[in-house]
Amino acid sequence: MGDERPLTEGASRSCLVLEIDLSIYEIESVLRACYKLTDRIYAHLNRDPAMPEKIQVAVLGRQPDEDVEALLGELCNELIDQQIRTALARETGPVREMIVAQAFAEGNLLDPARDDGDYVGDPRGAGSRR
Amino acid sequence: MWATPAAPGAVDEKVSPMTGKFLPRESYLPNRPGYQLLPFRFERWSGDEILLVNDVGELVFLAADLFAALVAHRLEPRETTYSELKAKHFLADTSPSVPIDLLATKYRTKKSFLDGFTKLHLFVVTLRCDHSCHYCQVSRVNEARSKFDMSAETAERAVDLMFCSPSRVLKVEIQGGEPLLAFERIQQIVALCEERNVHEGRALEFVIATNLVPLSDEMLEFMRQHSILISMSLDGPELLHNKNRPRKGNDSYLQVLRNLTRAREVLAHDRVSAVMTTTKESLGCPTEIVDEYVRLGFVSIFLRSISPYGYAVRTGEALRYETDQFLAFYKAALDHIIEINRRGINFVEVYAQILLTRILTPFATGYVDLQSPAGTGVGAVAYNYDGGVYASDEARMLAAMGDESFRLGSVHDNSYEEIFGGETLRALIAGSVLETLPGCADCAFLPFCGADPVFHWRTQGDIVGHRPTSAFCVKNMAILRHLLGLLRNGDSFVRDLLTSWATGIRSHPVAGAEGVARP
Numbered sequence: 001m002g003d004e005r006p007l008t009e010g011a012s013r014s015c016l017v018l019e020i021d022l023s024i025y026e027i028e029s030v031l032r033a034c035y036k037l038t039d040r041i042y043a044h045l046n047r048d049p050a051m052p053e054k055i056q057v058a059v060l061g062r063q064p065d066e067d068v069e070a071l072l073g074e075l076c077n078e079l080i081d082q083q084i085r086t087a088l089a090r091e092t093g094p095v096r097e098m099i100v101a102q103a104f105a106e107g108n109l110l111d112p113a114r115d116d117g118d119y120v121g122d123p124r125g126a127g128s129r130r
Numbered sequence: 131m132w133a134t135p136a137a138p139g140a141v142d143e144k145v146s147p148m149t150g151k152f153l154p155r156e157s158y159l160p161n162r163p164g165y166q167l168l169p170f171r172f173e174r175w176s177g178d179e180i181l182l183v184n185d186v187g188e189l190v191f192l193a194a195d196l197f198a199a200l201v202a203h204r205l206e207p208r209e210t211t212y213s214e215l216k217a218k219h220f221l222a223d224t225s226p227s228v229p230i231d232l233l234a235t236k237y238r239t240k241k242s243f244l245d246g247f248t249k250l251h252l253f254v255v256t257l258r259c260d261h262s263c264h265y266c267q268v269s270r271v272n273e274a275r276s277k278f279d280m281s282a283e284t285a286e287r288a289v290d291l292m293f294c295s296p297s298r299v300l301k302v303e304i305q306g307g308e309p310l311l312a313f314e315r316i317q318q319i320v321a322l323c324e325e326r327n328v329h330e331g332r333a334l335e336f337v338i339a340t341n342l343v344p345l346s347d348e349m350l351e352f353m354r355q356h357s358i359l360i361s362m363s364l365d366g367p368e369l370l371h372n373k374n375r376p377r378k379g380n381d382s383y384l385q386v387l388r389n390l391t392r393a394r395e396v397l398a399h400d401r402v403s404a405v406m407t408t409t410k411e412s413l414g415c416p417t418e419i420v421d422e423y424v425r426l427g428f429v430s431i432f433l434r435s436i437s438p439y440g441y442a443v444r445t446g447e448a449l450r451y452e453t454d455q456f457l458a459f460y461k462a463a464l465d466h467i468i469e470i471n472r473r474g475i476n477f478v479e480v481y482a483q484i485l486l487t488r489i490l491t492p493f494a495t496g497y498v499d500l501q502s503p504a505g506t507g508v509g510a511v512a513y514n515y516d517g518g519v520y521a522s523d524e525a526r527m528l529a530a531m532g533d534e535s536f537r538l539g540s541v542h543d544n545s546y547e548e549i550f551g552g553e554t555l556r557a558l559i560a561g562s563v564l565e566t567l568p569g570c571a572d573c574a575f576l577p578f579c580g581a582d583p584v585f586h587w588r589t590q591g592d593i594v595g596h597r598p599t600s601a602f603c604v605k606n607m608a609i610l611r612h613l614l615g616l617l618r619n620g621d622s623f624v625r626d627l628l629t630s631w632a633t634g635i636r637s638h639p640v641a642g643a644e645g646v647a648r649p
Binding site for chain 2: 085093
């Protein structure tokens with residue numbers, strides 16, 4: 001799945017390096033995916049200035065006997081979920097802010113006129129004679 | 131992005147202007163292609179299923195293909211799931227102002243624990259105690275050392291400070307050490323509060339958290355006259371209780387039982403509740419502990435893990451078991467409680483009840499240890515014997531270990547505004563809003579959960595904490611998953627029982643409830 005490399009020169013343990021295409025996964029999603037697995041992995045992110053569209057994640061298991069390849073697979077799946085979350089946050093973020101603002105607002109942020117309305121202005125004619 | 135809301139006052143197109151009657155069903159399908167997503171979080175559930183939860187706690191389980199269709203805006207309106215998602219406000223295909231308004235109302239209801247600010251006021255009247263429990267979280271001192279008692283002046287100032295709180299409800303919890311060893315101070319605090327309340331008109335409630343051993347007839351009569359509740363400690367059957375709670379004579383259990391009977395006779399059966407703490411020794415006897423509570427006539431139990439503070443840390447008790455072991459204990463005890471209910475005995479696990487109330491109802495719960503923002507200072511405050519004011523009882527325990535990070539001030543030196551408007555409390559609140567915390571912000575369980583900045587400070591060195599390795603997070607995620615699993619996969623009895631814990635409503639009568647058998 002990833003390339004095997006020594007973590008640093010002369011290190012006894014190797015890490016696996018995953019190359020991620022930033023046109024598919026945003027950096028925010030990459031960071032969140034790595035964070036979620038930090039109970040089991042050490043992750044180092046690196047970007048080669050010559051390849052700004054890619055990011056490399058070097059992954060090392062926290063425990064020496066950890067199956068790093070399985071963890072890398074988990075990281076790949078997590079990347080997908082986190083990218084969906086990033087897209088959802090972009091799409092629904094303004095609405096979420098509006099819900100919270102409306103919840104704690106003194107007046108009606110969605111329809112300020114509604115607070116001042118009365119039955120005479122009812123669009124169904126509740127205020128008119130029959 | 132979001133479509134423009136319908137103009138205020140626009141006529142509803144779903145009603146025929148000619149007849150005033152409703153149009154055919156097709157007219158209610160979206161009149162423009164597509165739908166808009168409303169905010170929600172998701173979590174892989176099991177196998178091919180995804181759990182979706184919105185900001186107000188509505189939840190839906192979706193098959194992976196339907197989830198993929200939903201987020202890609204390809205879900206067909208004729209799908210049954212579409213209607214459910216729309217009804218629960220995961221998507222909108224009409225004027226967006228309606229779901230926003232409804233969601234805002236529900237959100238405000240979920241956050242109603244913030245109304246009125248601090249409701250729970252803890253008075254630590256002494257650090258003295260006649261027990262020497264290995265797990266004691268309050269760093270108790272020998273019962274002869276009266277310099278660790280609250281003075282009359284400190285009590286008076288603490289009561290003054292409490293009444294500065296704008297809350298209509300004031301719950302006074304008196305604790306220690308063993309508070310009954312400083313009974314005069316309890317009498318003074320109750321008298322001061324009642325006198326003051328003649329003009330204040332607050333809803334005042336008193337609780338004494340006690341081991342029950344020093345209880346005298348005079349104390350009981352005072353509690354009866356002033357409608358004081360008792361919260362006592364009971365760790366399980368005699369052997370376990372005495373091992374967990376040693377005292378001179380090794381007779382804690384017998385003393386507790388004797389005084390429990392007297393207290394129930396004088397105060398009424400339901401005026402005495404009990405709390406337990408899970409030690410390493412408790413882990414092997416979940417059913418025995420539950421059975422002991424049932425045998426003694428309690429209607430509920432709160433299965434609590436050890437907190438990493440005070441004497442529990444000095445003796446190493448807090449480190450003696452892992453969260454996984456507590457979870458196995460918790461699940462075994464909960465399974466046993468369900469079986470007891472199946473036999474016709476109504477018995478509740480309180481922590482599950484709190485979480486289920488959050489999952490199944492639109493209401494907030496007053497439980498201060500699991501709120502967002504955290505209940506520190508906002509929901510509860512602790513007045514120490516020396517006048518120190520702390521953001522929570524745990525913050526006070528931390529101070530007893532030499533860490534004064536969450537000391538808000540002193541009843542002797544600071545005003546209400548300085549204490550509750552100061553930098554310490556502001557930082558605690560800012561650092562405990564789940565929506566802003568790494569790991570929590572994306573978590574589907576967020577609307578059911580809360581933050582514990584003092585716990586994370588103690589265990590991980592900062593108030594935010596590191597979620598993937600947080601024992602608090604591991605414990606709550608696992609219990610929430612377990613409860614949701616029972617609600618989803620349990621038989622109809624289990625689903626009905628858990629729902630009744632949250633709502634108080636039982637759809638089926640309990641089998642054999644007439645002849646209540648005790649184990």
